[in-house]
Amino acid sequence: xxxxxxxxxxxxxVKDALYKMENTFYTKDLSCHAIMLDAHGGGKDTNYxxxxxxxxxxxxxxxxxxxxxxxxxxxxQSWRKRS
Numbered sequence: 001x002x003x004x005x006x007x008x009x010x011x012x013x014v015k016d017a018l019y020k021m022e023n024t025f026y027t028k029d030l031s032c033h034a035i036m037l038d039a040h041g042g043g044k045d046t047n048y049x050x051x052x053x054x055x056x057x058x059x060x061x062x063x064x065x066x067x068x069x070x071x072x073x074x075x076x077q078s079w080r081k082r083s
Contacts, residue, residue: 004045009055013039014063018081024068027053027076053077 017033030036031052037043045051053076060066060079068080 004040004047004051006051006054006058008040009051010036010039011059014052014055014059018063018065021081023081025079026073027056027079029075030056030079031076049076 013036014030017030017035020033020035021030028049031043031049036052040048043049056063056065056077056079064082065079066082068078071078
């Protein structure tokens with residue numbers, strides 16, 4: 001199980017889960033949210049978290065988020081919602 005592509009990321013699920021996020025969050029905060037897991041088969045694909053992170057990076061302007069630092073952790077990139 002490692003076949004997930006960025007095109008498999010459900011954009012509506014991302015928007016809905018993003019709405020529920022705090023102003024600052026990590027990629028895995030979003031990817032582990034129930035809305036995202038429900039839309040993506042429980043997040044079982046080995047590429048799941050990486051593809052969500054790639055999606056956020058490629059669509060951050062449209063989503064209204066920015067990288068909040070260059071800091072990466074086990075939880076992925078740190079993001080901040082624009083005011």
